[in-house]
Amino acid sequence: MAKDMRTFIDQVVRDRPGEILVVDEEVDPKFGITGIASKLASQNRFPAVLCRKVRGSRLPVIINLTASYERLALALGTTMASMVPDYANRPSAKIPPKIVERSKAAVKEIILKGNEARMSVLPVPTHNEFDAGPYITGDTLICKDPDSGALNVGMYRIQVQKEQQLGVWMWDTHHGAHIRRKYEELGREMEVAIAIGHHPAYVMAAVSTLPGIGGELEEAGALLGEPLEVVPAETVDLPVPARAEIVIEGKIPPGERAFEGPFAEWPGTYVAEGDKPFINVTAITMRRDAIYYDVFSSNREHTVLGSLPRMGVIYRTIKQYVPGVKNVNIPSHGRMYCYISIKKETEMDVKRAAMAALNVEPFNLKTVVVVDDDIDVFNDAEVLWAIGTRCYMERDLTLLPRLAGPGGLNPVGYEFHPDGTKTPVMISALIVDATKPAPPIPYPPRARVPQEVLDRIDLDKMLKEFKGFER
Ligand SMILES: Cc1cc2nc3c(=O)[nH]c(=O)nc-3n(C[C@H](O)[C@H](O)[C@H](O)COP(=O)(O)O)c2cc1C
Incomplete structure (x- = not known):
């Protein structure tokens, strides 16, 4: 079976037991989900947390799935010690995406268009005290360069502003922002598709800083070790990941702005509020039993997910010199x-x-x-x-x-x-x-016990618990 968020969850359950916890009681998407993750963080614990019942939606939410380097290394089929050199070396062999039939695309099990495509269907969390409202944080936004037709993917914070309006903040130097400015100059709407919930290797490819516009779908293939399955979107001319949990489609009108932010960012503070472009939602497609994937912004998950792809690029750059x-x-x-x-x-x-x-x-x-x-x-x-x-x-x-x-x-x-x-x-x-x-x-030299002695010691065999003196 092709890789997706569910195959990864199965892998974590198998290979890193105890790292996914479940909450059965109802939680509030406003601070309730991040509250649990925050309390765990204060105990220096970063398991994934699956909240099965979230107020106001029938969809469960998973947070912190990508909050540890150990789990990201697992997603890449490597270990923490070698994940950075591995990451740096792998994308030399890019693998293009594979188009699959609509009938085989899990993300098309439910299709909501027009007035039905409303954000209240989704359990979008509000993360921190002074955030402007619910934010989609585990998204990968796909768009097309109007000049070359190249497909670009990036992860950007997305504010739910109205039932069918999403604020989007793209940092000026990112390719997504560069493409958006081109559409604005042309006076044309920019079509976007936002995928939520997929294998972390695909998510990391979206976060990778690649030279030039586009290349993320091919990088995803390289990191997954297999082609990413894609399928055409419903209302925009873009391919979307066929095995995503949820896809939101929409269009950014040129020249229009709405106030976005504040929102707590990775340094753990609120920044960058102001007038920003927004997306008019045209469709939502999803699996029948979709799981909503949330990244705990401003917390460890934000840093970890944002940093491994950069560590790979840093390693590659240092290696040159x-x-x-x-x-x-x-x-x-x-x-x-x-x-x-x-x-x-x-x-x-x-x-x-x-x-x-x-x-x-x-x-x-x-x-x-x-x-x-x-x-x-x-x-x-x-x-x-x-x-x-x-x-x-x-x-x-x-x-x-x-x-x-x-x-x-x-x-x-x-x-x-x-x-x-x-x-x-x-x-x-x-x-x-x-x-x-x-x-x-x-x-x-550094003080240490000789390596050959260490190699001979098997702690599990040698050590037993001391139960007190026998009297
Ligand atoms: C959790 C997370 C949130 C992010 N949020 C944003 C954001 O709001 N805006 C932004 O421009 N980049 C954000 N990034 C970084 C971009 O996704 C990343 O730099 C990506 O390579 C940009 O792609 P692009 O240059 O193709 O636009 C975020 C990264 C992570 C891991």
Whole structure:
């Protein structure tokens, strides 16, 4: 069977037992679903949560499905330790989508058009206290470049403004925004199709920063390891993922705006409200038993889903300059940080690696720590140990003033004034060199038990629980 969100859920149940929890009592889509995920987060727990009964809709909601690197690695058929190099290397073999018959497309089991296509059918959550209202966060929006006909896919926050009107915010430099401006200049409506709920490999392809417009459907094939099944939409001239849970179709009228936001973004703060384009909904199609997929914006899920595709691009970019790059981690709990491990050959390698990362992610990264290849970048304790024992603070910290901006999503992209106004400012970044000197300079070795001894120890066989002294 072709891969989709359900095959992935089955895989998680099988391979990572206990990572999907179920709520049977009714929950409110307004703060109720994110409330559960938020309380779990405060205990440092990030399981997926399936809410079976959501007030006002017959559809269940799953949140946090993509909130851990371990689960995203599983989706790519790899491990956390090798997911970044794997991600970086895989898309070299792109796989085009495959068109399937409408009768075989699960997403066409229910088709609502015209006045029937109303947003109240869907259990769209309201995530945080000051959000402007319900937001669709687990979407992939498909559109077509009017010049080349190339299909582009991206994940953008989508506000439910009215029963048949959705606000959409596309960051100026993203291809989606570039395409929208073209339609606006032509004075033409822009057709869009929004897919909700699919295999995380497809979702990650939509989030990938690919060179040029389009390519995400082929990247999805590469990440899935099989072609993405697509089927024509009902009311717009676009293909949609045949195995999605839900698809919303619509058109963005040129030159029209509606107030969008505020909405809590990945730094955990509210930003970027203002007049934005909107979508007039023309159809909703879905599975008969559709599951609504929600990404907990402003929380760990937002960071994790947004970061793995970027880590792949960062790794690929560093590799061009520092062939000894071993791994890259944007920690799941802090998207402003990036840890890079390298086999250092020259003193220049550290800055070249860090600059490459900052070049890929100038708005999001504020601190880049470069460590040696014996440090596990997915273990904060090891990174902190390297900073403590290999970093000469007076010479190994490099501040790059005013690197990105002005503005952005992070509040440090602004100066705030007593009258409530704000001025966009440039964002600075810090490089921390926590590597030993390059060879041949000797440096004290790290204390450890010999590897051959560790290899002989089988903890599960050797250790038993101590039940107290026998008297
Ligand atoms: C959870 C999540 C939410 C996102 N929200 C937005 C958004 O509201 N607007 C935006 O422009 N990009 C957003 N992004 C990032 C884009 O999806 C991503 O950069 C994508 O590559 C843009 O594609 P494009 O350049 O083809 O438009 C989000 C990413 C994630 C993971």
